[in-house]
Amino acid sequence: MLRAALALTLGFAVVVGFGGNGFTAKAEDKKDVKKLEGKLTCTKCALSETDKCGHALIVKEGGKDVKYYLDDKGGAEKYHGKCCKADVDATVTGKVVEKDKKKHIEEPKVEIK
Structure with a gap:
């Protein structure tokens, strides 16, 4: 017992x-999850920063533009066609981390306005 x-x-x-x-x-x-609003853009076609299509959200913070790079599938994402050639208003929710002195959003959930 x-x-x-x-x-x-x-x-x-x-x-x-x-x-x-x-x-x-x-x-x-x-x-750590944040909801950010700004302009969603292509890192290759609009920003000329990468060799392959990717995404960045440009957010106004304190009067300055701050770039948040999305850790996603790049050109394979459903929303890519909408933001590749022209910036679109979007809301992105995800975990914000810093990598290589740049802000990234991990596991982003994108909502195009």
Whole structure:
């Protein structure tokens, strides 16, 4: 009887210990998600910054244009045809990170206005 109670207590402690860490990480991830509005443009055709089509969202912040590069499939995205030759108003939601001194949006969700 004592062994069963000890095993049950230990099992419960392990589940609670691992479960708590998982929930904390997910809450932190959601905290970093931002919703940005600006002009969606092609990094190859409009900005001449890349060899292949990609996307950047240009956002007005403090009177300046700030570029957020989207980590997506580039020219293979459904919305690419709308923003390749001309900038379009868009809202992008995703996790903002800094890579190579540039702002990137990971796992972007794009909504063309």
